[in-house]
Amino acid sequence: MKTFHQITLIFSAISLLLSCSATNNLSMTVSQPAPVELSPQVQRIGIINRSRPSEANKGFARIDAILTAEGLKLDEKGAEAALQGLADRLRQSGRFEVVAVLDSTPELDKGLKGLPAPLSQDQIVKVCDQYGLDALYSLSFFDTDTNVNLSIAQVLVPNALGVKIPVPGHQLDLVTRIRSGWRLYEPGLPLQDEMVYEDQFLLSAKGINPAEALQTLSYRTEKVMDQAHRTGFYNGGRLEPSRVRVGRQYFVRGSEPFVRGKRLAQTGAWNEAARLWEQELNHPKEKIAGRAAYNMAIINEINGNLDEAVQWAGDAYSIYGNRDALRYLRILQNRQNQQQRLEAQLSR
Known part of the structure; x- marks a missing residue:
């Protein structure tokens, strides 16, 4: 009983201190500079794709071939959406005269499952001179991994009278992880920016058999493309000032x-x-x-x-x-x- 009273007194004291706090909190919106700064003369900017599915990812690519109509094109389509998201953000800013997504740069090494070595100054200058650019964005890698879990589950199906009854079936859970890496170069200057993003989403469906459950998940490719576009768009925002909420007392x-x-x-x-x-x-x-x-x-x-x-x-x-x-x-x-x-x- 004595211990109970001591605990009660301690909590009472803490409550009193909190209620008698000498300060109050407030929040305000403040402007922050862009985390990445390009030289003022940069007016023409290019975007290249150095990503491709890695050798280690071919096992997952075979799963993609079963899980979606796009199959082996999933990483490719996601990378294209990421490039487009970045281009959309750069064009929306109105800062650049030209935002060019370069179709092919076969002379540049491709990225595997992680960031490849940065481009050399010779490579940067060569590409910029060839296409008349002042700066160069690189999607250095883009990779999707999928974890598949198939389990037994009850599903509802209509009988001959149209009444839904529970029958044994399957539940399919797909966890798709998306990783992408970006770099930003200016000729004659050190690497301007380097960022790696990681996102994931879960899709689940039930069916009498795995194939039926899979049919309801046919929009996974669209989910990957949507997330990739948003990541590219967000990365382009690193060149822009922002407004954030901060706390004060x-x-x-x-x-x-x-x-x-x-x-x-x-x-x-x-x-x-x-x-x-x-x-x-x-x-x-x-x-x-x-x-x-x-x-x-x-x-x-x-x-x-x-x-x-x-x-x-x-x-x-x-x-x-x-x-x-x-x-x-x-x-x-x-x-x-x-x-x-x-x-x-x-x-x-």
């Missing part, structure tokens, strides 16, 4: 203005809350003044004033000793660097 306890400011912030009246926080900058207690300075950094970041936010966060730590402000200061400084990169990208 702000102080809501310490004095009455903080409590009132919390209520205002929860209704979206952030500037009104900031006027209350500003009143506490001259509070006789350093802890309260430090929280006020920290919150002033928050409102300036919300309003897009990164330089002012950095100044307030720095004051909150250096003048008032608020340790949370030092971590926040690093976040803001990183945002400043990203903002500079973003502005440079947008000005091109």
